[in-house]
Structures are given as structure tokens and as C-alpha cells.
Amino acid sequence: MYEPDSIRRIRLRTVAVPLPHSVTDAKVLTGRQRPLREVSLLVAEIDTEQGHTGLGFGYCLRAGATAQFAHAREVAPLLIGEDPNDIAHLWSRMTWAGASVGRGGVAAQAIAALDTALWDLKARRAGLPLAKLLGAHRDAVRCYNTSGGYLQAPVEEVIDRARASLERGIGGIKLKVGQPDHRTDLQRVDAVRKALGDRVPLMVDANQQWDRTTALRMGRALEPYELEWIEEPLDAHDLEGHSALAARLDTPVGSGEMLTSATEVAAFVERGAVDVLMHDAPRIGGITPFLRVAAMAGLRGMAMAPHFVMEIHLHLAAAYEHATWVEHFEWLEPAFNERLEIRDGCMIVPNRPGLGLSLHEQADGWTMAQVEIDGRG
Known part of the structure; x- marks a missing residue:
């Protein structure tokens, strides 16, 4: 009762x-x-x-x-x-x-x-773990590392950190791109792909720094690397540009992390403007609006890769029906007593009640x- x-x-x-x-x-x-x-x-x-x-x-x-x-x-x-x-x-x-x-x-x-x-x-x-309360489709979610791929690091360091992530059990590697000299981006991607091999899932993130022409040219230049996706190739609010780019590239296009309301994200879903939806629960108002948008995306069979805060998004990704990834950052780990388990390319949903966290x-x-x-x- x-x-x-x-x-x-x-x-x-x-x-x-x-x-x-x-x-x-x-x-x-x-x-x-x-x-x-x-x-x-x-x-x-x-x-x-x-x-x-x-x-x-x-x-x-x-x-x-x-x-x-x-x-x-x-x-x-x-x-x-x-x-x-x-x-x-x-x-x-x-x-x-x-x-x-x-x-x-x-x-x-x-x-x-x-x-x-x-x-x-x-x-x-x-x-119950939050994922179970929501109705989990899986107990583990594919994960990729981002924190090792930033631009201040020489490519040799990026490769070393990528290898360490893969040895830890992380399933994919994302690289930052979008530098003023686009040739440098291509050289770094090429070096990492050759070092890690063709079977490692690889993604790139331009952080909104390309215009439409550059995004199309870079997207075409990156096609041979068989990337999982190109993230934020354009300004986050460029609905028309994302839609046109996604239609012209074989490589999936992802975006959504910089949108700050469910309404903004819903417009991208309704338009089919991205192949991979990357909305962020803390940025759009919490779990309640995140789930509303995820339900819309699920009806369209969209892939989903929520941005950052793996501590929250692991549960939400586990409760999503279709293809999904969770982003690995170790940055927030010092704020909590618990650690998330990673093995075989996946992040494991904790069996602790709720988010499974304590400060x-x-x-x-x-x-x-x-x-x-x-x-x-």
C-alpha cells in the first residue's frame, strides 16, 4: 500500500x-x-x-x-x-x-x-537502480572515451591515452577536431586510425567550429576512416545545416549537447536533422524532459549518445531501446565515493539503488x- x-x-x-x-x-x-x-x-x-x-x-x-x-x-x-x-x-x-x-x-x-x-x-x-525503475533494455552500455582526445595534447599522447582506455575496457575513442588548419585535423585522425587499427570505433568532435562548406568538405575527407560519427560539425542551432549535411554524408552526424531545452532538441528529432542524438539531461532541465525527447527519438529509431555526465546518462542510455553509447569522462569521479565498472567495451549499470552515488x-x-x-x- x-x-x-x-x-x-x-x-x-x-x-x-x-x-x-x-x-x-x-x-x-x-x-x-x-x-x-x-x-x-x-x-x-x-x-x-x-x-x-x-x-x-x-x-x-x-x-x-x-x-x-x-x-x-x-x-x-x-x-x-x-x-x-x-x-x-x-x-x-x-x-x-x-x-x-x-x-x-x-x-x-x-x-x-x-x-x-x-x-x-x-x-x-x-x-532499484534508476535504469531498472525506468525499464532497462540492457545492463551494460557501449562506452567511448573523450577526455584523452583534446587538442592541447600532441597526437602521440592522444594515442597513448587511447590505448590505455582500450586496455581498461572502454569500447571507442573520440578525438577533438576543428582546428584552424584543417589539414592538422586530418593528420591527427589518420595517425590515430593507423595506430589503433580499423576495428576500434572512432569518433570526431568539431565543437561547432565549421561552417557549412567546411563541414561538408571535412565530412567527405573523413569518410575513408569509417567513423562512428562526426559530432557538432556546425553551430548547435543550425537545424537546416545539420539536416542537409546528414543527408549528404555516409558518416553519421551527431549533435544536441549545447541545446538547452527539450523544445530545441525536439525540433532536431522531428526534422531528422541528426543521425545520433546527443542531448544532455542536466542542460535541458533534467531527467523528466530528457525522457520525453528520448521517447520521440525512439519512435523514429534514432541512435542516441548522451553528452557527458556518465553517472546520470548511463541509466538513461540503458533504458533506451535503440543503439546507444555513453561518454566516458573521469572528471567527476573525485566528487563521488563510487566508481562505474567498465569491461568488454561497455559501462556496467550499477546495482545500487537510484543513481548509485554518494558525495x-x-x-x-x-x-x-x-x-x-x-x-x-
Whole structure:
């Protein structure tokens, strides 16, 4: 029999997780961004009157952490006293509370941490991993490494790190491209393909730094390497360009990570503008809108490879019917006590309830802002 419950307390904090070394992609080389040195997490912890807890998080890179925390602090009190199981209702309520500043972007990303905590709580209460609560299609998801393929690293280092990833059991390797000299990109891809062999799944990511003409030319030049996909070849919002490019290349085209609302992602799905959908739960408002878009993509049989945050996306990818990958980054591992298991080219869905995560005590030292909301003022 269902026992009514209500949210008693919410804790929010911003945690700045340092990277082992700064990394550079094409956006840095074109002068649009600075090298990345840390990942800012917006962490939400929710407690209920019956003693259940949920842990969720969102993130941002470079700017935005202060804004995310501020918006979450404003909308979180709406959850106090509410039934934590009514996730869709609560997501809608938080979204409409800040509708005057939009239903995407920072507002959606602030809500994502709370929404994810609610899903984690629900799965923990059921005693199930989140993937099982959602209805898993598999217990392991193919994974590929990205963190070893950034542009600040000489190609010899990229190859060494790729080999180490494959020896660890990771199933594919992604390289950053999009440099001002396109010949350098082709040389690096050629060197890595020759070093790893033809059987290793290989992907490239241009981080939106090509125009339509360059993307078509580079896409054609990359065809012989039989890549799994070309990621973000164009500006993230160029729906028409992605659609035309995907139609003209044999190599699959992937995008979606920089879109910041379910509505934006849905437009790409409806148009069939990409072959591989790469939306990001923390960026579009959490697990609730992610699942809505995934359902649309599933009806069309689209492949899916969610961006970053493997700790969340592993569960969501496992619950997706069609071809899917999960992206391996070790960057957030220091913030949590648990580690995800990888073997035979796949990331294994943990058997722990919920997301299967708990914050490491060193996150206290990286906390930049925090607040507790309990309904008493």
C-alpha cells in the first residue's frame, strides 16, 4: 500500500571540481573560450518526512555556476511539503515559476539538479537502480572515451591515452577536431586510425567550429576512416545545416549537447536533422524532459549518445531501446565515493539503488556556495 510522503528539506551547493590539467578544444583555438580547468556542479540533496533521500546534480563549464545556484535557490522552496513522487508535476511547477526568464538555459539547468534528485529518491525508495525503475533494455552500455582526445595534447599522447582506455575496457575513442588548419585535423585522425587499427570505433568532435562548406568538405575527407560519427560539425542551432549535411554524408552526424531545452532538441528529432542524438539531461532541465525527447527519438529509431555526465546518462542510455553509447569522462569521479565498472567495451549499470552515488567528503572543500531549505523561513 502506498504511504504518502512529503519533502522536508533540500540542500543545495555549488561544488567546483578541479581537473587534473586544463584542456583545450576547437572553441579555445578559435578564441571563443578559454581552456577548461574545472567543472562546477550544482548539487541538490532532498530529504522526506519518511526518511528517504535523493541526490541529483547539474553542471556548467566556465561561466554560469552562480546563476544556476541562485535560480535553484529561488524555486526549491516550492518543493517543500510536496509529494516527491509527483515528479512531472513538480518539474512543471518549478519551470513555470521562472517562466519569465525562459524555459531553457540557466533556468532549466537549475531545475535539472532538483529533478534528478527526485528521480534518484524515487528509485532509492523502490530499491532499484534508476535504469531498472525506468525499464532497462540492457545492463551494460557501449562506452567511448573523450577526455584523452583534446587538442592541447600532441597526437602521440592522444594515442597513448587511447590505448590505455582500450586496455581498461572502454569500447571507442573520440578525438577533438576543428582546428584552424584543417589539414592538422586530418593528420591527427589518420595517425590515430593507423595506430589503433580499423576495428576500434572512432569518433570526431568539431565543437561547432565549421561552417557549412567546411563541414561538408571535412565530412567527405573523413569518410575513408569509417567513423562512428562526426559530432557538432556546425553551430548547435543550425537545424537546416545539420539536416542537409546528414543527408549528404555516409558518416553519421551527431549533435544536441549545447541545446538547452527539450523544445530545441525536439525540433532536431522531428526534422531528422541528426543521425545520433546527443542531448544532455542536466542542460535541458533534467531527467523528466530528457525522457520525453528520448521517447520521440525512439519512435523514429534514432541512435542516441548522451553528452557527458556518465553517472546520470548511463541509466538513461540503458533504458533506451535503440543503439546507444555513453561518454566516458573521469572528471567527476573525485566528487563521488563510487566508481562505474567498465569491461568488454561497455559501462556496467550499477546495482545500487537510484543513481548509485554518494558525495565524497572532499566535495566539502570544493564547495563555493550552499544553502539549506526546510520550510521554516
